[in-house]
Amino acid sequence: MAASCCGVKRQKVSPPTTCCNGSVVHPNQSNGTNGVKKHYVVTAEMCLFCFDVLFKHLHNSEPPPAPNFTNDAYPIFVTWKIAPNRRLRGCIGTFNANHLHDGLREYAITSALKDNRFPPVTRDELPRLLCSVSLLTHFEEAANYLDWEVGVHGIKIEFYNEKGNKRTATYLPEVASEQGWDKIQTIDTLLQKGGYKSAITPDFRKTIRLxxxxSEKVTISYADYIGQKNKMLHNGHV
Known part of the structure; x- marks a missing residue:
């Protein structure tokens, strides 16, 4: 089953989800509660790897070797945006846990070239791209459609459209706050993007499963990628 942050999509990779999310740099280590350092699985190296995969694909080169970061399994999203206004250029992921090495390799390409809301990313666009990797965690069944916090939680909704077909759609955690939406606005836009065309009533919202x-997220630019590659070349690691 495929769903979308911006509506339901039907992709051929399994099972993909397209989304539109923001570009917030998330450090690998940050202060948690009581000043305790909180460890994050997501790292900048994951974005560097996605850039490497896309770069080599667009230049018809051999794919990069397996990376050194963890190969644990997580639900994954890869997002591409383009400077100067950070316009969304493609975003596809999955709610199924994928081993990171193969998952990022797959979704780096799929999100850049097969998000059917956009034309495929071109080689000329590479220098203006930003890449974000989001690893999804802490999935919980909500008590109702309001049982979540803007700016804290991503949401995935399931609902039945006018024809009685089950549909799903999702927003990553940063979407609502970036758009300035409250909970009702977020739910209603997500329903609309998911293909619901009728008037949205309080009673209908109560039928939603949420x-x-x-998520853990990190973002880097193409300049970061090239800088890191040049550093590795200088140190004899490439």
Whole structure:
């Protein structure tokens, strides 16, 4: 089953989800509660790897070797945006846990070239791209459609459209706050993007099944990628 942050999509990779999310740099280590350092699985190296995969694909080169970061399994989203206004250029992921090495390799290409809302990313666009990797965590069944927090939780909704077909759609955690939406606005836009065309009533909202979740996210630019590659070349690692 495929769903979308911006509506339901039907992709051929399994099972993909397209989304539109923001570009917030998330450090690998940050202060948690009581000043305790909180460890994040997501790292900048994951974005560097996605850039490497896309770069080599667009230049018809051999794919990069397996990276050194963890190969644990997580639900994954890869997002591409383009400077100067950070316009969304493609975003596809999955709610199924994928081993990171193969998952990022797959979705780096799929999100850049097969998000059917956009034309495929071109080689000429590479220098203006930003890449974000989001790992989804802490999935919870919500008590109702309001049982989540803006700016904290991503949400995945399931609902039945006018024809009685089950549809799903999702927003990553940063979407609502970036758009300045409250909970009702977020739910209603997500329903509309998911293909619901009728008037949205309080009673209909109560029929929604909502899953809330959190994410770890990191973003880097193409300049970061090239800088890191040059550093590795200088040190004899490439």
């Amino acid at each position: 899953i809330r979740y959190r």
